[in-house]
Amino acid sequence: MKRNEGERKTSWKQDPEGVKADILAVATSVFAESGFSGARIDEIIRRTKTSKRMIYYYFGDKSGLYARVLEAAYARLRQGEGQLDLQALPPLEALAKLAAFTFDFHRENPEYIRLITIENIHHGKHLKQSETIPKLNSQIITGLEDLCRRGVEDGTFRDDVDPLELHWTISAFCVFNISNRATFSHLYGDDLFTDAGQERLRARLVTMALDMVRVR
Amino acid sequence: MKRNEGERKTSWKQDPEGVKADILAVATSVFAESGFSGARIDEIIRRTKTSKRMIYYYFGDKSGLYARVLEAAYARLRQGEGQLDLQALPPLEALAKLAAFTFDFHRENPEYIRLITIENIHHGKHLKQSETIPKLNSQIITGLEDLCRRGVEDGTFRDDVDPLELHWTISAFCVFNISNRATFSHLYGDDLFTDAGQERLRARLVTMALDMVRVR
C-alpha cells in the first residue's frame, strides 16, 4: 500500500499557478455556457479542485475573473493565427490558407467565440479595461497588410484592398457560424452545420476572400 | 365630461393591450441592453407606466416575457423584408436590393439583432418554445427560392445556387456588423463604422451576393 495515495480534495497544495489555471479553465467553460450574469461562481467552483475563496484571492471578483478569461480567449485565438507562417506562401495561397484556417479554428473553439459575443452583449466594457488584448490583435492586421503589399507587388492583388475590411469579412463569416448557430439551425435546419455543409461554407469563404483581392 | 381627460400617471387604466404593448416595448430595450440574466424586472417596471404585478399577470414570468419580446423582434425583422416586393424586379436587381436593404435594416434596428445574439447565448431555448417564429422565417427562404428560380430561368443566375447558403451569407454579414461592433471597433478602430465605412461594407455585401449567384 503506497502512502499519499490518490487525489485528495486539497490536491493543489501550494501550487498557485496550478490553481489559477484550473480556475481559468473552468471559468472559461462556465462563462461561455451561461454568459456573464448567468454564470454562477458556485458552479465554477463546483467543477474545480479549489475552494471559492481562491477566486477572490487571485482574481478579485467575478468581473476580474471574467476579464482574465476573456484575455486568455483572445490570446489563444490570435496565437493560432500566428503560427501559420503565411510569409512562406504566395499571397493568394496564403490568403486562402488563412481564411480556411480561421474558419476551422473558430469552429474548433466555439467557447472563445461565445465569450467574445458575450463581451459584446456587455458593450465591451471588460475589454476596454484590458491592456494586453489590444496588443495581441494588432498582429493580425499587420499580417494582412504585409500580405496585401506582397500581393500588389507580385501583381496578384488589386491595389485598392483594405486589409481591415478583409479581416472584417473573414471574421463576420467565421464568427456568425458559431455565434448564431443555435437560432439559425433551429429556424432553417441543420444542413449547413453538417460536416458537408461546413465544408461548403468554408469553400465559400475562401472563394469570397480571394474574389475580394484578385485582379479581375 | 370629456373623454381622455388629461394624462394621468395611471393612464393605462382599463387598456389591457396598451399595458402589454408598453411592457413589451420597454422590455425589448432592457433585454437588448443587458441580456436576459442581466436584465432586471425592476428596471423594466421602472421605465413603464405599469406596476410589477402586470408582468406576471400578462406574461407569466421573466422567461415568458423574454420569449414574447423575442417573437416581436423576429416578427418585425421579417415584416420589413416582406414589404420589398422583390417579384417586381429582375432577379439580379432584386437580390442587390434585398442585400442592401437587409444591411440597412439590421443597422437601423440593432436591438432586434442583439436580442437574437442574446438568444444564441442561451442556446436558443426560448426560441424552441415559440410556435410563431418558425412560421415567420420560412418566408425569407421561399422568397429566395423564387428569386433563384427566376434567375435560372432568365439565365442570369447559375443553377447550383443554394438559397439557404445565400441567406446565411447575407445574415452573417449584416448580423456581425451589429453584434460584434463593440469589440471590433475597440480593437481595430472606428473606420468601418463611420457612415463612409458602412457604405463600403454594404457595397461589399452587394458585390459578394451577386458574385455568389451570377453566371461567370
Added chain:
Amino acid sequence: MKRNEGERKTSWKQDPEGVKADILAVATSVFAESGFSGARIDEIIRRTKTSKRMIYYYFGDKSGLYARVLEAAYARLRQGEGQLDLQALPPLEALAKLAAFTFDFHRENPEYIRLITIENIHHGKHLKQSETIPKLNSQIITGLEDLCRRGVEDGTFRDDVDPLELHWTISAFCVFNISNRATFSHLYGDDLFTDAGQERLRARLVTMALDMVRVR
C-alpha cells in the same frame, strides 16, 4: 374558539409604518450595543417580526438603516429638551433645570448617546449625509441664546457668556457620564455611578453651569 387567534409570524400584514418602526427600534438597540461594523443584520432581524428583506426594501442597506437610526436618536434627544418650557422660569433657574434635565435625560437614554459616540468613531460620515439632523440641533443653541439674553437683561447673567460654550460644557459632562462609564468604573470603581454618586455629579454640573454665567 376565536378565529385569527394569536400572533403569527406574519403579523405585520400590510402595515408599512409598523414594519419600519419595528425595524428601527430593534436596530437602535443592536447598533447601540455593538457599533456599526459589529452589528449584524441577522441579529436585528432575529429580534424583529419581519423578514430580512424588508430592511433592504425600506432602508436600502445597512448604512441607510444606521443613518435613519441616528436621525431618530437625535430627534428624540432634542425633543426632550424642547418640552422644558424654559421661558417660563427666571434665567438662573431655567439654566439649572436645563442642566439637571439634560443629565437625567442622557442617563435614561444611554442608547442614543452610544449611537452618537459610535457615529464619532466613524468620523460623522453618516451624520454628514443627513438633512434633518442639523435642523433639529439649531434649536438648542437658539434656546440658550434666548436664555442668556434674558439673563443679561435682568442682571443675573454676565454679558460675556458664550451660549455655544455653555452647551459644549453641559454636553461634555452628560455625554462622558454615559460614553465612558465602562472604562471609568472598571478603573476607578462604581462610586460615581451609584444613585448617590450620580446625584453628586448632577449637582456638580448644575453648580458649574451656574458659575459659568453668574455675575460674580
Added chain:
Amino acid sequence: MKRNEGERKTSWKQDPEGVKADILAVATSVFAESGFSGARIDEIIRRTKTSKRMIYYYFGDKSGLYARVLEAAYARLRQGEGQLDLQALPPLEALAKLAAFTFDFHRENPEYIRLITIENIHHGKHLKQSETIPKLNSQIITGLEDLCRRGVEDGTFRDDVDPLELHWTISAFCVFNISNRATFSHLYGDDLFTDAGQERLRARLVTMALDMVRVR
C-alpha cells in the same frame, strides 16, 4: 563585512521587538481610525513591514492585538501625567497645571482617546482582561489625593473635595473634546475647535477645576 548593511525590505529580520513595536504602532492607528470591528487585519499588515502570520505569532488573534494596543495607549497617557512633578508646586498651581496639561495632552494624542472610546463601545471587555492597565491608573488618583491633602493642609482647598470627582470632571472635559468633535463641529460649527476656541475651553477647564476645590 559591515553590520546593518542598508535598509532591505525585510529589515525586521531577526528583530522580534522591532517587529512587535512596528505592528503595535500601525495597529494603534488602524484601530483608532476604524474601531475594533471596522479595523482590518489586512489593512494593518499592509502598512507594516511584516507578514500577516506575525500578528498571530506574537498577539494570538485580533482581540489580543487590540488588548495590547489599548494597554499601550493607557500607558502612554498616564506616563505623560507622571512627568509633571506636581509636588513641587503649591496645590492650586499644581491643579491648574494638571488640568491644562491634561487638556493639551489629550488634544495632542487623539488616537489614544479614540481607542478608549472604542473600548467603551465594546463595554470595556478587553480592558477587563488586562492586568497592567488598572495599576497604571491608580497613580493619577493617588496623585490627586496627595494634592488635595496638601491643599487642605495649607488652607487653599476645601476639605470636602472628592479627588475621584475631580478626576472625572477633568476627564469628561478633555475626552469629550476629542471623542465628540466630529459630530459637535458638524452640528454647531468649528468655532470651539480653532486654536482660539481651544484656548478658551482650556481656560474654562482650569477655572472650573479651581472653583471645585477653592475655599469660598
Added chain:
DNA sequence: TATGAATGAGGCTTCATTCAT
C-alpha cells in the same frame, strides 16, 4: 523566525416572485 498560499464560516445584498387588498 518568518512567509505566501489557502480556507470555512458567515457577512451583506439582490433577485424574481407572490400575497393581501
Added chain:
DNA sequence: AATGAATGAAGCCTCATTCAT
C-alpha cells in the same frame, strides 16, 4: 384590472485565521 407590501432563495463577497514550507 391593478397595486404596493412582502418574501425565500440564492447570489457575491469578506473576514479572521491556519497551513505548508
